[in-house]
Amino acid sequence: MTQDRILDASVRELDDYGVTRYRVKRVAERAHVSVSLLYAYFADRESLVAESVVARYRRTVLAAAEAFAEPLRHVATREELRRVLWAMIDQSQRPEHARAHHVRVESLAFAHHSPRAAAGIAAAQRAAGALVVGAVQPLVDRGLTAPGVDAVSFSRIWYALFFGQVSLEGDHPLATTPVAWSRSLAALVDVVVREPHAAR
Numbered sequence: 001m002t003q004d005r006i007l008d009a010s011v012r013e014l015d016d017y018g019v020t021r022y023r024v025k026r027v028a029e030r031a032h033v034s035v036s037l038l039y040a041y042f043a044d045r046e047s048l049v050a051e052s053v054v055a056r057y058r059r060t061v062l063a064a065a066e067a068f069a070e071p072l073r074h075v076a077t078r079e080e081l082r083r084v085l086w087a088m089i090d091q092s093q094r095p096e097h098a099r100a101h102h103v104r105v106e107s108l109a110f111a112h113h114s115p116r117a118a119a120g121i122a123a124a125q126r127a128a129g130a131l132v133v134g135a136v137q138p139l140v141d142r143g144l145t146a147p148g149v150d151a152v153s154f155s156r157i158w159y160a161l162f163f164g165q166v167s168l169e170g171d172h173p174l175a176t177t178p179v180a181w182s183r184s185l186a187a188l189v190d191v192v193v194r195e196p197h198a199a200r
Helices: 002-017 024-031 035-041 045-072 078-091 095-111 115-141 151-163 178-192
Strands: none
Touching: 002 024, 002 035, 002 045, 024 035, 024 045, 045 078, 045 095, 045 115, 045 151, 078 151, 078 178, 095 115, 115 151, 151 178
């Protein structure tokens, strides 16, 4: 459909240029439509940008949530949970995570000034949250997490660590090395995963 093609082109424009250098004319060229036809589908530039920001955010946040949730769905023992969390630690510094974090921050900043985008982003956050908690709750139900670590807390801790963190390196107070960060997270694994002898 033409509208989907325009929206896809608009999302690619955001990926390439961000909100500040976004140009409707380039979006129309990417979608192989005229600017006037583009405006037959979207009332104005703000509507197009808002829908594109939401589509981009939704795609990014749901992909991150699925990447987080999928390995947890197959966990049956504490040792498997530890292995999955250690694997997440190893993957946590991939460049795509930093890019996804940038997309989320940029989208949330835009939504602060756009009620339409804010509503779409809130819906995407609810969907991602439900996906993540839905994967974690069975682990809690089977007693694999430490006493006091419920599904929401576990999800917030680990999801934030892997998909909401600031860059490890650089000139800022929270800068560290990947090795030190990995060691700290490995220690945290032992805190959140229930030991076999621990009583609830």
